[in-house]
Amino acid sequence: MNGGFTFVHAADLHLDSQFKGFEQAVSTGGRVPEEVLRRLRNCTFEAFDNIVDLCIRRKVDFLLLAGDIYDVADKSLRAQLRFRDGLVRLAEAGIPAFVVHGNHDHCSGWRADLKFPGTVHVFSDQEVESRPVLRSGREIARVYGISYPGPAVSEDYSTRFKRSGAPFAIALLHCNVGCMEGYENYAPCRLSDLIIKDFDYWALGHVHSRAILNPAGPCVAYPGCSQGRHPRETGEKGCYWVNVTDNRSVSLEFVPTATVRWETVRMSIENIANDLELLEKLEKGLLDLQEISGGQPVVARVILTGRGTLHRNLIRASYTENLIQELRSRLPVEDGNFVWLGSTRIVTADEVDKAELAGDDTLLGDLLSLAKKARDDQNLRTTLRRTLANLIEHPRIGRYLAPPSENELNELLEIAGNLAVDLLWEGDE
């Protein structure tokens, strides 16, 4: 090796995502402010610009992009131009970029006739190619990669990767490791198979939440998407800055790149007494997101859960619509610092009378009446404590637990009763 080096590993840029579903979903509850739409239209580009800025600022040796650069195979001209702009900036700073395409931007789609700088290598969709990374004429690493020829790849591409005497071997691949749920099972492979192959770093893409699947020997990592694009892609999104020391030890630093955050406020209606309290609690929950996001603009989703009297109101469409509009009018929509309530999910249920259910001749009824009896019956309480002892005296778990006080035991009975109702009660409708 010729000293250490650094690189940036990013994936799933999904440039020029259209947020069509979002625009439709919110349009039912009123107009979306122009500022919100403008930020959404630009955020995938801004995240990529932030990746490029990071590479230049930290003077990294190269950039890896592990697929789904574009959101759709028939990529927009705008997306291709903005991508090229970033690559040109990198080239001017002398930083090479290595790119594979994934299922969203596979190679059968349309592309404009744009010339990329000579410092960019886009890997073939036919075979695994390799390219050396040179510094002062000497090879410091070699990048291996393959792009997707079409929208779905069922072959395990990892078996095609063969190391060929590189000082530090990097595999750049868009794939699903271990049948990860929520993602198409493309280029499926197993972590154990990646680990035994003779590579130093698996630079993966496809899974949108970041994960270091194996920290070292080899490092196997998904940086996640660089910008969240829907309500389930919450929290910080970004890329990895990777430092490789002279003796090939690898360390990763996550660097946020997203410019709009997606966040969720989840609230139970169980102890909310009336409409005004619901409104105020939600308003506070939404405003708190500003702090969580560090002042970044937020698109929020509200999820209401639990059983309570407010359920009767929440199932009225006009009530929920008014609630959304009222909340929106209370939230800031200033330049670059908004909290926009994008959508709501109501999964509440009617309040139930547990005492009444306890009289039923059902499994749930028996369970509830037993829980009620255990509040006074010393024999039952002793049996309960004996059952809990399995946990409390467990050599590992026991370290974190203390025997419950009498009050705590009653609380546990209450929680268990509620849980049983949630899981077993089928309602009377």
Ligand SMILES: [Mn+2]
């Ligand atoms: Mn993707």
